[in-house]
Amino acid sequence: MQQFDVLIIGSGLGGMTIALNLADTLKVGLVTKRALRDGGSGWAQGGIAAVLDGQDSIELHIKDTHVAGAGLCDADATRFIVEHSRDAIDWLIDMGVPFTRDQGGETSYQGFHLTREGGHSHRRIIHAADATGAAVIDTLAKKVAAHPNITVLENHIALDLITAAKLGQDEPRAWGAYVYDIEHDRVKTVLAGQTVLATGGAGKVYLYTSNPDVSTGDGIAMGWRAGCRVSNMEFIQFHPTCLYHPDAKSFLITEAVRGEGGILRLPDGTRFMPTHDERAELAPRDVVARAIDFEMKRGGHDCVYLDISYKPAAFVMEHFPTIYQRCLELGIDITKQPIPVVPAAHYTCGGLVVDLVGHTDLPGLYAVGEVACTGLHGANRLASNSLLECMVVGKAAAADILAAGKVTLPQVPEWDESRVTDPDEEVVISHNWDELRRFMWDYVGIVRTNKRLERALHRIQLLQGEIQEYYSNFRVSNDLIELRNLVSTAELIVRCAMARKESRGLHYSRDYPGMLPQAEPTILKP
Incomplete structure (x- = not known):
């Protein structure tokens, strides 16, 4: 049995943000299914949306979010998260995240390059080339791993929340979780005064997804079983452009390729997006994904093509080095030929119902990031708002946990597997x-x-x-x-x-x- 002041389940940006904002004061346990860096946040390519440029405004970012969200975005959550966007970016800069510098005199913030993505009316995406998530997670993971008050439990998967109901207590509450140690094939009891679900989304419920293998809806399912409400789970965002290749598993072609001029074409080279939406390739993801799905089914095509090859080769390689290298490994030179793409399940806009500090319906249980539904994303997430939400709500949740103070932990029985046997047919x-x-x-x-x-x-x-x-x-x-x-x-x-x-x-x-x-x-x- 292990005990912590706070148990965080999930090691993506939401989980790491909370851990780093708590660890100077509290003892934190961080559970991750694989290695510390293997969460979904590290797969984010495009960047983080924030109001950083003097020509941009809070109101414009809010408006763009509402338009993409098809009228369903929660007004309070949207304003709260957008208003705190600059603070979140400044925190990452202070942490040492190596965002891409501005070389060409384009829109920038503190010398960092800002790009534009579909659904945005302004350049407001701060990024680290085309591997922003990896740069952010690598930077924060070093600090998490080095902090004496953070215990990282790698190769552990939360099995179920420990709740007051299971302990026969009258007042509902979460008290940590039963956690399966994958490496040693045993279930541990992990007690905590406050528990945070930061487990990401559920893309692996679909055959084709841009998500990592760990995105199996764990936190949503655990919270639901513990009595929490869920909201807006019908809104699964299908990213329009996942690389279509037999040897490319779940490789995303970032929104920023279209933001920098990429054109969607049919196999015969015909451009088709202007016939579906006046915003063409810069339409929100749901519009582009449906257009691609329509054209593929109408023409019987296995895929469509995203063409950035008409841009100078140096521009393409500088802006999209990760995509360029990966495609080259598969025999596709994106400076000379278009990229075969298909839609794939990408982001879970719904989740456990939470408020602006991450409270779920169960006292002592928080949810942050893709596992949660603040209402920010409405019926469709605006590009690059996801990492922003992780940080803003994560920092707010950490402040709320610190204000709550420590609590006395109850006596909890160990996991009982005396009445089960080894599986016969897996x-x-x-x-x-x-x-x-x-x-x-x-x-x-x-x-x-x-x-x-x-x-x-x-x-x-x-x-x-x-x-x-x-x-x-x-x-x-x-x-x-x-x-x-x-x-x-x-x-x-x-x-x-x-x-x-x-x-x-x-x-x-x-x-x-x-x-x-x-x-x-x-x-x-x-």
Whole structure:
């Protein structure tokens, strides 16, 4: 049994931000499924949106966020996060993040280059070439690893929250989590006065995703099982441009390629975005993803092409070195030829309902980042607002935790696996995992219908029965924990989608193609 003042589950930007803002005062445990740097934040390419330039304004950023969010963004959350954007960037600069310097006299902040992405009316994206997430996470991870008050538990996956209800207490509360030690194949009891879910999204519920393998909806499922509400899970953002190549697993082609002039073309070279939206390639992601999906299905194409090759080679290699190198390894020279791309599940706009300091419905439990729903993203996340939300809400949550002070921990029983045995056929897990991801892609993808959603829900309910029986009788494993969480998250996505009788933002239904006059969030209660 281990004890901390604060247990943080997840080592992305949200988790690291909270840890670093608490560790000078409190004892922090940081749980991560793989290595410290292996969260989803490190995969972010484009950058971080913030009002940094004198020609830009808070009101413009707020307006762009609301437009992308299709009228569903929470006004208070949007204003709070945008107003604190510069402070968040200054904190990262102070931490030593090596953002790209401005070389050509374009819009800049403190000498750092600012780029523009789809849906933004101004250059406001501060970035580290085309690997911003990696630069940020590498910088912060060094500080986390070196801090004496932060204990990092690598190769550990949270299994379930320890709640007052499980302990027979009357007052609802979270008291840490049962955590599976993958390397030593055992479950640990980790107690904490405050618990933070910073587990990221659920992209792996779909067959094609830009997310890392760890994005299995763990925090959403755990919070739901503990009695927390979820909101807006129907809004799954499909990134329009994931590299299409048999040897390229989940490799994203950043929004910034289109922001710097990249053109989407059909296999015959025809440009098609202007016929779908007047903003063409700079339209928000939901518009571009649906346009690509439409053109692929209409023409029977395996992919479309993103062309930046008409720009000078030096410009392309300077702005997109990571993409240039990766594509070159696969035989694609993006300075001379277009990039084959397809849409892929990218970001979970919904999640556990939280306020502006990360409080969930369960006292003692916070949620920050993609696992949570502040209302900032509405029906469609504006590009590069995600890392910003992690930091702003993360810093606010840390301040709230510090203000709350330490609490006395209760007596908690160890994990009991005396009535289970070793699994007999683990093929059940791999088969169910594959089936779930395929029918979610086919039935709950970019374009939905009532019939498809009903089929998906029926399949999910069958899988849930099998998985629960397996979970009840056999010792846990990493794959079983992730599958159990994925199927729960899939159900929440489908149930939210079935509840929305309109098409708005990322949720497009053929049965309800119009948009209702009043924008309302979808909220599910356990």
